Amino acid sequence: RMAAAPPSYCFVAFPPCSKDGLVVFGKNSARPRDEVQEVVYFAAAAHDPGSKVECTYIEIEQVAKTHAVVLSRPSWLWGAEMGANEHGVCVANEAIVTREPASESEALLGMDLVRLGLERGATAKEALDVIVALLEEHGQGGNYYEDGSSCHTFQSAFLIVDRNEAWILETSGKYWAAEKITEGAKCICNQLSLTTKIDAEHPELRSYVRSQGWWNGDSDFNFSEVFSLGDDHLACSSGRESLEKQSGAVSAQAMIDVLRDKDSGVCVDSESFLTTASIVSVLPQDPSFPCIHYFTGTPDPSRSIFKPFIFADDVKSVPKVQSPSFGDDDPAKKIPRFQEKPDRRHELYKAHEWARSLLENDQDKGQKLMRIMLDLEKQGLEAMEDLLTRTEILDPAEVVDLFYDCVDTELKFFK
Numbered sequence: 001r002m003a004a005a006p007p008s009y010c011f012v013a014f015p016p017c018s019k020d021g022l023v024v025f026g027k028n029s030a031r032p033r034d035e036v037q038e039v040v041y042f043a044a045a046a047h048d049p050g051s052k053v054e055c056t057y058i059e060i061e062q063v064a065k066t067h068a069v070v071l072s073r074p075s076w077l078w079g080a081e082m083g084a085n086e087h088g089v090c091v092a093n094e095a096i097v098t099r100e101p102a103s104e105s106e107a108l109l110g111m112d113l114v115r116l117g118l119e120r121g122a123t124a125k126e127a128l129d130v131i132v133a134l135l136e137e138h139g140q141g142g143n144y145y146e147d148g149s150s151c152h153t154f155q156s157a158f159l160i161v162d163r164n165e166a167w168i169l170e171t172s173g174k175y176w177a178a179e180k181i182t183e184g185a186k187c188i189c190n191q192l193s194l195t196t197k198i199d200a201e202h203p204e205l206r207s208y209v210r211s212q213g214w215w216n217g218d219s220d221f222n223f224s225e226v227f228s229l230g231d232d233h234l235a236c237s238s239g240r241e242s243l244e245k246q247s248g249a250v251s252a253q254a255m256i257d258v259l260r261d262k263d264s265g266v267c268v269d270s271e272s273f274l275t276t277a278s279i280v281s282v283l284p285q286d287p288s289f290p291c292i293h294y295f296t297g298t299p300d301p302s303r304s305i306f307k308p309f310i311f312a313d314d315v316k317s318v319p320k321v322q323s324p325s326f327g328d329d330d331p332a333k334k335i336p337r338f339q340e341k342p343d344r345r346h347e348l349y350k351a352h353e354w355a356r357s358l359l360e361n362d363q364d365k366g367q368k369l370m371r372i373m374l375d376l377e378k379q380g381l382e383a384m385e386d387l388l389t390r391t392e393i394l395d396p397a398e399v400v401d402l403f404y405d406c407v408d409t410e411l412k413f414f415k
Contacts, residue, residue, distance in 0.1 A: 013255070076332040085122075098172040117130050
């Protein structure tokens with residue numbers, strides 16, 4: 001049997017399940033325990049005709065204009081596990097296993113498609129269209145992990161969200177189906193979840209599965225049943241239950257609490273996997289208010305703090321959550337790949353490691369530090385809530401160094 005896909009969890013909640021006309025999005029990224037995630041911002045850019053863009057493994061055609069994006073990504077690859085763009089679109093991916101083995105040949109990774117969707121789509125539906133067109137053209141494949149000893153490959157699912165709607169997109173090779181969501185709360189994890197409610201699909205999806213003998217055309221077409229290995233498409237009950245336990249409407253704080261929940265399994269800390277980074281985004285349905293994106297930039301949300309980021313023109317870059325760059329000498333870029341593993345830890349990650357050892361070795365000091373950190377996080381959340389209740393228009397100068405300052409303050413406490 002194929003290796004298990006890492007158990008990440010993605011969530012979205014729409015009013016009235018969520019608070020005050022806000023769409024709330026969240027993801028815990030479960031990855032190999034020692035992998036470092038960085039938080040990076042790329043400004044909007046214009047590109048010359050005929051330009052190419054170098055993704056993790058392959059080069060593809062660039063588009064004329066890319067949107068500004070903020071990403072949380074494993075620092076060895078080009079794409080992202082999750083992120084947002086300046087138009088209030090959020091995308092997160094899930095590695096999944098289907099009855100079709102994922103390709104080992106290098107193509108686009110699910111994580112590359114997250115970034116490409118954000119850079120090229122100004123709405124959730126546009127991002128979806130971008131992802132499926134690129135999937136058709138280039139396919140998906142290649143190693144999901146920075147591992148020179150074996151190739152770990154998966155198919156991809158995506159949660160794509162904007163201020164008005166969300167799409168769950170599930171893929172197997174170049175074939176795909178998608179469901180549109182505009183109400184309620186939804187959780188996706190590392191298993192197929194689409195059943196018979198399909199709002200968009202690959203034009204040849206049904207003829208393909210019939211030709212494979214996976215569906216006879218007489219029964220209802222159920223995507224998960226057709227593509228799952230055995231009966232493991234039981235959707236993410238623990239994630240859903242954790243979200244439903246949040247009494248009242250889902251807020252940023254409630255979503256953070258869900259992501260911190262170790263008992264439910266949403267916050268993964270197992271022998272092979274760890275939640276290496278998390279995101280929560282708040283997208284006001286009223287476009288006159290800014291979207292707010294909270295990133296940890298460090299592993300284990302139950303011991304990390306969520307720091308707010310808001311898009312503004314001259315947003316200040318934050319080198320302290322960026323991993324060192326190795327350029328063309330990076331073992332991830334040389335063939336054969338991953339022959340060695342460089343130290344990719346950024347400054348915040350290192351400080352966080354120190355804090356984690358304090359928590360483990362000196363309970364009193366550790367607990368005290370954690371209380372101070374959570375208090376800091378609470379101040380940030382309250383300031384952001386205040387921002388969303390104001391009547392005057394936000395002055396971008398107020399937020400250009402918001403994320404920078406939060407990271408800086410966190411580092412000061414660790415020191």
